[in-house]
Amino acid sequence: MSLAPSLPELIARARADLRMGVPVVLRSRHGDALVIAAEGLSPERLADMSALGDAVLAITSRRAATLNARAYDGDVARIKLPTAATTLWVEAVANPADDLTHPMKGPFVTLRDGDAAVHRAAIALAKSARLLPAAVVVLVENATDIAAAHGLTALPIDRAMPHMADLAPLNDVIHARVPLVASNAGRVHVFRPDDGGEEHFAVEIGRPDRSKPVLARLHSACFTGDLFGSLKCDCGPQLHAALAQMGEEGAGVLLYLNQEGRGIGHANKMRAYSLQDQGFDTVEANHRLGFEDDERDFRIGAAILKEMGFGAVRLMTNNPAKIARMQEQGIDVTARVPLKVGENTHNTDYLATKAKKSGHLL
Numbered sequence: 001m002s003l004a005p006s007l008p009e010l011i012a013r014a015r016a017d018l019r020m021g022v023p024v025v026l027r028s029r030h031g032d033a034l035v036i037a038a039e040g041l042s043p044e045r046l047a048d049m050s051a052l053g054d055a056v057l058a059i060t061s062r063r064a065a066t067l068n069a070r071a072y073d074g075d076v077a078r079i080k081l082p083t084a085a086t087t088l089w090v091e092a093v094a095n096p097a098d099d100l101t102h103p104m105k106g107p108f109v110t111l112r113d114g115d116a117a118v119h120r121a122a123i124a125l126a127k128s129a130r131l132l133p134a135a136v137v138v139l140v141e142n143a144t145d146i147a148a149a150h151g152l153t154a155l156p157i158d159r160a161m162p163h164m165a166d167l168a169p170l171n172d173v174i175h176a177r178v179p180l181v182a183s184n185a186g187r188v189h190v191f192r193p194d195d196g197g198e199e200h201f202a203v204e205i206g207r208p209d210r211s212k213p214v215l216a217r218l219h220s221a222c223f224t225g226d227l228f229g230s231l232k233c234d235c236g237p238q239l240h241a242a243l244a245q246m247g248e249e250g251a252g253v254l255l256y257l258n259q260e261g262r263g264i265g266h267a268n269k270m271r272a273y274s275l276q277d278q279g280f281d282t283v284e285a286n287h288r289l290g291f292e293d294d295e296r297d298f299r300i301g302a303a304i305l306k307e308m309g310f311g312a313v314r315l316m317t318n319n320p321a322k323i324a325r326m327q328e329q330g331i332d333v334t335a336r337v338p339l340k341v342g343e344n345t346h347n348t349d350y351l352a353t354k355a356k357k358s359g360h361l362l
């Protein structure tokens with residue numbers, strides 16, 4: 001029978017449940033757990049979860065470093081919930097918004113024994129749901145009964161996590177002609193991943209010759225810069241300058257990758273902006289939230305280029321990491337085309353930090 005959800009479909013379901021604040025059951029060979037995202041946790045659900053066993057807050061080692069909490073599990077730390085912990089406590093550990101005004105006192109009791117596989121999976125799911133990377137985890141014996149009794153999604157993580165690490169196949173759903181300011185000969189393609197993740201777009205200008213390196217731009221979505229004209233970054237001007245240059249040359253391809261905020265999502269990018277108003281730079285803000293500097297998966301961009309028949313590109317970028325990621329994925333970057341536009345008084349520090357910490361070329 002093919003009616004039951006496949007593993008990638010179960011992952012998508014678990015991700016959606018966590019985003020809604022619904023708990024999921026994660027099963028592993030080391031034991032099973034009930035898991036709920038820290039973000040949006042209700043007092044009732046925290047109480048019901050805590051009644052089933054000792055609750056732990058799983059956070060990333062990046063967030064743990066800010067809190068001066070020990071992380072014994074490499075990239076993950078398991079913090080024991082104090083008996084009287086409320087949702088406000090969980091929120092304060094997971095979310096750095098009030099770190100400066102109400103510093104968390106600790107000391108935090110971090111678990112060292114036992115296995116952290118379900119905790120790591122919980123954080124990976126929270127990240128892919130574009131939530132704060134933190135989840136409340138309670139190890140349980142009777143996971144199957146709990147899932148059945150409450151209609152919860154149960155995910156076997158030993159088999160599911162490799163799927164999460166794999167790049168989901170991308171389907172070219174539809175493409176249609178869209179005349180653009182930059183070129184009358186515009187064509188927009190919609191790519192939909194098999195895993196229920198966000199759709200990505202490709203804007204093809206003219207009819208680029210597939211046997212030659214194509215002028216290409218991998219643009220990461222930035223709703224503030226692309227749509228609202230935010231001056232905090234250079235994304236909007238870069239988007240329009242790239243399309244304009246492709247229009248002038250009569251051919252090119254711009255991928256519009258839905259990797260908002262370097263892959264951390266809309267809400268988390270706004271949280272990062274709020275931290276930047278407290279004096280942290282773009283990289284420090286990501287770390288305080290518990291993210292790496294850059295959480296984007298550039299395999300998506302490479303896969304779309306290949307799907308469209310492009311094997312070699314003249315890449316419009318100032319980011320050497322993007323060039324390296326493309327080469328690793330078998331896309332030949334024959335030239336880098338600098339894209340230096342949109343500098344203003346509000347983004348000079350942002351651009352300087354990217355040059356200093358992320359190796360962007362000036």
Ligand SMILES: Nc1nc2c(ncn2[C@@H]2O[C@H](COP(=O)(O)OP(=O)(O)OP(=O)(O)O)[C@@H](O)[C@H]2O)c(=O)[nH]1
Pocket residue numbers: 218219220221222223233234235238259260261262263264269272273282286316317318319322354360
């Ligand atoms: N997390 C986070 N993301 C940001 C911030 N400012 C912009 N972004 C996101 O960063 C992405 C653009 O990344 P950039 O580093 O400017 O550009 P790049 O694409 O790596 O490099 P270029 O090809 O040279 O433009 C978009 O997804 C933006 O939403 C910020 O302060 N924090």
Ligand SMILES: [Zn+2]
Pocket residue numbers: 222224225226233234235236
């Ligand atoms: Zn931007």
